[in-house]
Amino acid sequence: MSAPVLPVETGIPPRRAHLARYGLWQLRDYAINRGAPTLLVAALFGALPLFSLLRGLQASIERTPPRYLQLMIARHGSIELYRQSMLHELSGGFLRSFLGTVVFLGALLAMNGLVSNDRKLGHYRFLFSKPVSPLRYYGQAFLLHWAGFLLVVIALAALYGAYVEPVLTPTFVAVLASVFLMYGGVAFLMTTLVRWDWLALAASVIASQVLWDRFGASTSVLAKLLYLLPPIHRTGDLYTALVGGTALPGHTLEWIAAYGAVCLVAGLVVLRTRRLAIS
């Protein structure tokens, strides 16, 4: 029995991977394996408390004593404007808590196992026998997952704007992009370094919160070491300024983004220097 023989091409020319085109597959992987769960988790985290808040708002207006209601109508101009003012107040509190959770979970889902799973499951073997650098491959995956997450949040924000109140502004996107970069950068570094990267990310987030709360006000030299931890304690300030429509606190955005960028670069350096096989 003879095998069909592969057509032989002449010569063995040098070539490069079509990594940019492969990005469409990476984006598809993000959408199916990470984006959809992010959307689902965010929708659940958002919708359940939000509907409850909106129902509570309506009930609260209906229960308002007539004299107080008249006073509020006089202050705001109409009952609808009074309702909008209360809604704005509720929306601010809701968004602060929602963003705090969703950006962390979004980064966790986007980056979890990005490198470590390929190492663990041996997927790196076929991928990197091709003319592909792990640094470029995973660097591109990071950027696409970042973009994918922003698209998910922008879609949710547009939905929120349609039903509650508009929130989608360039500042909103910039804040989300920066906070994602911080969490995502830390997660990316973890996934290049350790097997249980989600656990390492959660531990670093908790450690940062606890240690900044405990020693953040200390003037000791050792307290300077806290700056090595991700500045998670400052994300609340950003969300507060964002929902309050005030100026973002000075340098916080830069600090958060720079921390993430440094971690991302450190992760890329690890990819460049550390071998892929788990020995």
Place this chain on the structure above:
Amino acid sequence: MISLHNVGKRYRSLLGREVRALEDFTLELHAGEVFGLAGPNGAGKSTLISLLLGFLAPSEGTVRIGGLEPRRYIERNGIGYLSELVNIPPTWRVHETLHRYALLAGVPTERIAARCAEVTATLGLEEHRSKRVRQLSKGNLQRLGLAQALLCEEAVIVLDEPTHGLDPVWTQRFRDVVDALRRPDRLILIASHNLDELSRLADRVGIVDRGRLQRVVDVRASERDVTDGAPYRIVVASGEQHVLAAFPAARTLSPGEYEVRGMTLDQINAGMVSLIQRGALVNAVYPVHSALEQQFREAVGTGEELA
């Protein structure tokens, strides 16, 4: 093409215990040859291949492909590689898998569809094109692994246990595929437990045991070498009663089938003349172990399990 010079690889456990996977390994592989790598389980073959692909770094010595450090060579040129365990994400479909790897392998975009179709046909995967990887049988998964290794014209092809899980028909076809891949500007490295397969395909075979290269066997030349005293099997179609007269030390294996040991080639030839003159009809005379198998037994000891 590939050069390993005094290569060693040590692993260290969490408790600090050191395991030497490879020691003082020196070997030169040339373009145009099919080189086999044989050795028992745990001999160091897989470690050697991981070093060749740059997935591991040597603890000592140097590994070069085309004069470059392995990762640099691969990131510039790529290599055709089939790993012992075919690890492809289980949710990928067969056609999707080939398309993805073709993009990464740098197959010209206008040729991707045609090339994927060619390797799919060559490896008999047409009817499985739409299946997910997790739905494939072991043999089909192995063929998919082989298909992705053949997507591009590579100067170096490394196949680790390529016929593992293949049925006899596809094992035979695999030999035809390798024969078709032979080119003066291409090196093919095949690691296998299957000495019969290596003796059919390889020009040279390196025998590895306990992390060391024990010997390199020139397969064609060794087939011409005669090892005095090696066991031979004699099969006769008729005249069985004459066998013990011609070969007094022959052992009967089954009616018409005998084994002789400890004889020189001259003695065997003289015995055959005598057997035929006595009127026996000889069906076959052949060494019990191939030349490569004999070399393997000498290099690693006869107690090793042979495939």
